[in-house]
Amino acid sequence: MKIPVVDFEAYRIGAGDIPAERLQNLGEELKAAFTEVGFVYLKNTGIDQQEVKPSPGGRPEGSLQHKWPSQEVIGGFRERQVSFFLHCKDLSLRVLRVMALSLGLDADLFLSKHRLIGSEGNGSTLRTLYYPPVRAEVVKEGQLRCGEHSDYGTITLVFQSQEGGLQVLSRSGEFISAPSIPGTVLINIADLMQRWTGDIFISAIHRVLLPPPGDLSTRQSLAFFVQPDDEALITCCDGSEKYPPVKSVDYLMERFRDSYGRK
Ligand SMILES: O=C(O)CCC(=O)C(=O)O
Numbered sequence: 001m002k003i004p005v006v007d008f009e010a011y012r013i014g015a016g017d018i019p020a021e022r023l024q025n026l027g028e029e030l031k032a033a034f035t036e037v038g039f040v041y042l043k044n045t046g047i048d049q050q051e052v053k054p055s056p057g058g059r060p061e062g063s064l065q066h067k068w069p070s071q072e073v074i075g076g077f078r079e080r081q082v083s084f085f086l087h088c089k090d091l092s093l094r095v096l097r098v099m100a101l102s103l104g105l106d107a108d109l110f111l112s113k114h115r116l117i118g119s120e121g122n123g124s125t126l127r128t129l130y131y132p133p134v135r136a137e138v139v140k141e142g143q144l145r146c147g148e149h150s151d152y153g154t155i156t157l158v159f160q161s162q163e164g165g166l167q168v169l170s171r172s173g174e175f176i177s178a179p180s181i182p183g184t185v186l187i188n189i190a191d192l193m194q195r196w197t198g199d200i201f202i203s204a205i206h207r208v209l210l211p212p213p214g215d216l217s218t219r220q221s222l223a224f225f226v227q228p229d230d231e232a233l234i235t236c237c238d239g240s241e242k243y244p245p246v247k248s249v250d251y252l253m254e255r256f257r258d259s260y261g262r263k
């Protein structure tokens with residue numbers, strides 16, 4: 001089993017209304033990916049490769065008085081991050097729309113519960129993940145670069161550097177690799193979306209492997225974790241009542257407590 005690559009050109013960021021039939025086709029491809037693997041690579045999304053490159057280096061950061069590094073430390077950092085965040089948001093909303101259509105639901109069903117991304121009342125986050133070099137001498141048996149987990153929210157957008165190592169657990173129980181494919185955005189279903197769809201879309205377990213012994217390269221990825229608005233009530237969209245309705249923020253807090261809270 002492989003993670004499909006789907007061409008999102010027809011509905012890329014900036015694209016206006018498109019014929020329902022084109023959206024339908026896109027929907028079918030996304031649905032196949034999300035019901036079978038839970039992951040998909042999207043190409044021609046409108047997020048260009050340039051945006052994902054690290055910011056130009058500046059002086060090493062000293063103690064920062066503000067939340068954002070100053071202009072002289074990393075010129076344009078704030079602007080770039082904000083613009084990238086907004087592009088991730090735009091793409092996520094487009095994907096959520098196609099996902100709803102693909103299930104024969106109202107196009108706005110998922111969207112209508114993601115109205116506040118980027119403002120108070122919605123916990124979606126853009127996270128920068130830096131994996132430091134790994135010295136072979138300190139590696140323990142079975143150690144991973146990022147442990148096996150599934151994500152909590154609705155969908156996640158992942159942008160990886162070239163080093164690779166990401167693997168996804170397939171339904172047949174084997175890990176398949178999910179390398180970086182330049183020019184694509186890797187998107188996966190997360191747990192709350194699996195619950196929302198009554199387990200139609202799969203939130204797959206994934207992990208990042210250590211580099212081969214002696215390989216001292218670092219790894220960098222960016223993950224945009226999409227969550228519904230805090231107050232949104234999530235009810236199985238297929239009418240199955242497989243899971244009771246849950247308020248988004250309550251579900252997520254519970255998951256965070258399980259992961260990080262006192263035992
Ligand atoms: O670093 C990666 O490529 C993936 C990280 C990840 O799965 C996560 O942070 O949830």
Ligand SMILES: [Fe+2]
Binds near residue numbers: 149150151206
């Ligand atoms: Fe993850």
